[in-house]
Amino acid sequence: MPNNKELKEFDRKAQKLLWAVRDQTIELMNTPLVIDIKSSANDLVTNVDQQNERLMRRKLMEIDPSARIVGEEESFQHQLDQDLSGNTWIIDPIDGTLNFVKQRDHFAIMLALYCDGQPTLGYIMDVMNKHLYHAWREHGAYVDDKQLAKPVDAHLNESLIAINGWQLMKNNFHQQEIARGAAGLRMYGSAGIEIIHVLKGQLGGYTSRLKPWDIAAGRVIAEELGLIVKTIDDQPINVLSSNTVLVATKKVCQDVWQITK
Ligand code: 2AM
Numbered sequence: 001m002p003n004n005k006e007l008k009e010f011d012r013k014a015q016k017l018l019w020a021v022r023d024q025t026i027e028l029m030n031t032p033l034v035i036d037i038k039s040s041a042n043d044l045v046t047n048v049d050q051q052n053e054r055l056m057r058r059k060l061m062e063i064d065p066s067a068r069i070v071g072e073e074e075s076f077q078h079q080l081d082q083d084l085s086g087n088t089w090i091i092d093p094i095d096g097t098l099n100f101v102k103q104r105d106h107f108a109i110m111l112a113l114y115c116d117g118q119p120t121l122g123y124i125m126d127v128m129n130k131h132l133y134h135a136w137r138e139h140g141a142y143v144d145d146k147q148l149a150k151p152v153d154a155h156l157n158e159s160l161i162a163i164n165g166w167q168l169m170k171n172n173f174h175q176q177e178i179a180r181g182a183a184g185l186r187m188y189g190s191a192g193i194e195i196i197h198v199l200k201g202q203l204g205g206y207t208s209r210l211k212p213w214d215i216a217a218g219r220v221i222a223e224e225l226g227l228i229v230k231t232i233d234d235q236p237i238n239v240l241s242s243n244t245v246l247v248a249t250k251k252v253c254q255d256v257w258q259i260t261k
C-alpha cells in the first residue's frame, strides 16, 4: 500500500496524464478515424482508443513501474485472471466509443488506481466539456479544482435515473419496473458520462452491466460522495469481472432493491 506522500504524487501525475490524453484525443479528432469492429457492429474500437491506451500505459509505467496495468483494449483477458494484490491501474481509454464515433460528443477517458483491491484514486475526463472529475479516497471528490458537494439523498420516485438501453429491453432485473418507478428515464451511452450526472445530483441513479474499467474510476468518486456502488440486486461489486452495477443515492438503492429482491 503506497503512503500518502506517494499517493499525492500519483494523483498529481495522473491528473497531468488525463489532460495530456485529452489533448491527444482532440488532436486525433482532426484526422480521419480508423474504426474496427470487435464482437459486433455496435462494439467498436478506434485508433484513438488504442493510441490513448498506449500513451496511458507508457506514462503509468514511468509513474508506478511495479504496478499492474489493466486496460480495455490490450490483453485484458489474460490480465483479468490475475488477483488484485499490489497496485493496479485500470484504464478505459475512450468510454462511449459509439458516441465518440457517431456524435463526437458524450464520451470520457477514465483511469483508476486500486491498492490491494481497495479503490483509491479515480478520474473521469469529460472530454468535450473539458472537466476532470477526480477523487482520492478519504481526501474528497473534485471537478477540476472545485470540491463536489454530496448529492441530495432523494427517493426513486423523486429522481431521474439512467438505464442502459439494451438492458432495459432485456429486462433481466426488472429494469422496466425500476424505470416506471422513477420521475423520469435518461440514457447517455457512456458509463462515465452517466456516472458524472449521478455525482452532480442530476440523476438519482444509473444502472448497467459493466466491465471493470467501466466502473473502476466512477466507484472511487461516487463512494467519496456517500453514493452507493453495488450490484442491482444488492451484492458487492466483483472488481475482476462484469457486474450489473447500480450507482445511486442510498434511498434510490433501497427503492431499487425492493424491486429486484
Ligand atoms: P465503451 O464505450 O468503453 O465500450 C454504453 O452503453 C456504455 O456501456 C459505454 O460506457 C460502454 O463502454 C459500456 N459497455 C460495457 N459493456 C459494453 C458492451 N458489451 N457493449 C457496448 N457497450 C458496453
Ligand code: CA
Pocket (backbone or CB within 6 Å): 043, 044, 072, 097
Ligand atoms: Ca468498448
Ligand code: CA
Pocket (backbone or CB within 6 Å): 092, 094, 095, 096, 191, 213, 214
Ligand atoms: Ca467503457
Ligand code: CA
Pocket (backbone or CB within 6 Å): 049, 072, 092, 093, 094, 095, 096, 097
Ligand atoms: Ca472503452
